[in-house]
Amino acid sequence: MTDNGEPMTDPKKDTDRAARIAALRPAYQADLAAGPDRFLGPRRTTCPWCSSARLTTRLRTTDLLQHKPGRFTLDRCTDCGHTFQNPQLTTEGLEFYYRDFYDGLGEQRMSGTFGGRAAMYVGRAQAMLPHDPVPKKWLDVGTGHGHFCEAARTVLPGTAFDGLDFTEGVDLAAREGRVEQAYRGAFPDLAPDLTAHYDVVSMFHYLEHSTDPDRELRAAREVVRPGGHLLIEVPDPESRYARLLGRWWLPWLQPQHLHFMPVANLRRRLTDLGFTVVAEQHAEPHDPVDLLAAVWLALDNTAPREDVPWLPEPPGRLRRALRTALLLGGVPALALATLLDRLAVRPLSHRLGLANAYRLIARRM
Template sequence: MNPSSGRSRPQRPRHETVAALRPAYRAELADGPQAFFEPLRLTCPWCGSARIGGHLRTSDLLQHKPGNFRIDRCHSCRHLFQNPRLNARGLDFYYRDFYDGLGERQLDGMFSGRAASYRRRAASVLPYVGEAKRWLDVGTGHGHFCEVAREVLPDVVFDGLDRSDGVDLAAREGRVERGHRGGFTELAPGLTGEYDVVSMFHYLEHSTEPIRELEAARATLRPGGHLVIEVPDPDSRYARLLGRWWLPWLQPQHLHLVPMANLRRALAGLGFTVVAEQHGSAHEAVDLVAALWLALDEAAPRDDLPWLPARPGRVRRALRTAVLLAGVPALLLATLADRILARSAEPLGLANAYRLVARRD
């Protein structure tokens, strides 16, 4: 779910765009944020145990849309999940203007600037998928990973799948050979046995039904093909040290945070054999600087946002700028600390993600 860099459209001033969006947001919030949630679950969605309890409470620290969110932990299998979970209306509301619309240009810069990370992903699985011919990247967004991965795997044909229209752009720009638009579980029956590799990079945590996504991956893989999964690691020490400021909680978008042991067992139950487990190469060196930025952004007066009642005045906008500028030295130090600690992220238990490569037997 990456933003687009290839769309050409006139850009009007941001405050005009925000003002134009405000009436629609005001109407949608008329019933309050409670309209965006399913009923509270009383059992774990992973194992069915009733031994669940509150683990973390937070708000939307990135967009600052109204609402409060709770992550529960299962005390039987240790699975973490949003509870109550967003319903379809809530998912639409909280995703809107994040990857597209108002947030598109900002997110495009972030995703398109991660070539080194994408190259590292492709290189890390090369020993296991070196003979692959066709690769499906699920949740491909605008296909930035596929574009970079071709440098590492020039003989592989990359296709992409995503719910957003970004996948159409990826196909037009030549980043993917074919773009499949829609939900993976719905499209999988039409793609049975087509692929040597299926990848899910930071996709599974967004899914409402992760096991069904794994079943879809199995269906689209040829026997002997490989599934590559990368997800946030809820067992990272950073998750405990940073609390609600740990970026990979990413509420309200992340619905499930799966401990590695749970995912390994689920894969085994579906007929996969895990051939590689990677922590250090899956780690992104952003934990400290992201936590500090989230805290600064929360402390500063709000930016002009369409889900707020009115545009902040000039004084509040100036105060926001002053707060963020004052934090720049600390942000630079946090960035340096992240890079230094990244060298030992795996032995220190700080890796914020893990990657599994599993062969369909």
């Protein structure tokens, strides 16, 4: 398998991909000519959540998925527990590190990854049934390619699902009929035109990507009608896996994930904004991939790099062969990690404090 989840036996696809990479290489090399530090803003001395100056370094790492150059630091506030990227990527940096991840070179891989998770999306939609079994209009913020909306329609066939994202994936979602209305842009900028328009607004693994989570939550309050619901799912920085696996814990996802909010912090902020939290879940949103992802990230980081446009030149035949050999040798470890994730850890994830995400459902008063 390639890093894109595709068989390595399709010469035409390999040739087409190599040509695309060669065409993109000059632009990437120009972007990197001054070094990757230019993509980082000034370092904060206070917590962006509570303004405390009591900060400590929690993690230092690199881009373990795309392997784009750069080093990143996550700091933790010792007063409120908020963890955040510090220094944070600038707007130019976000564009650079998102480029070819969800779209472009990465579109086929991410579409396949998200498209194969229908059971998870159905579970997310079912979480709303005890609180509003017949919502008329639902906005999925950070919808990506719209696969959640497509699956959720099987649970709520009478609901109109719209999607919002800042990538071109939302346009693809509209073309494929996964969302009825596509909004492309920043949620806080679009919110004034959608005031009190939706019965449900969902943010599945979206807030951690935002540069200002509080601004996103205020936008959600504006868009959710009185009596409507906000459904949020984010990585849990208090998961024991976050400490046990260190930089190999997939939800850190540097440099894309900018903020990690302990559940108590988010509950208090929602209450301050006029919401009432009606459900808190940990076991249900847990995604049983932590050990598998950690093994894969370690293998991928050890192996020679594949051909990508942010490398000065494509790897030679020997380096490609070494990469293939190492990844094939790691298959037993990957298989064992998968079994442990799904059979041993998943049933006990919340009880053992290993759940990697939490979900809140809040009603706007």
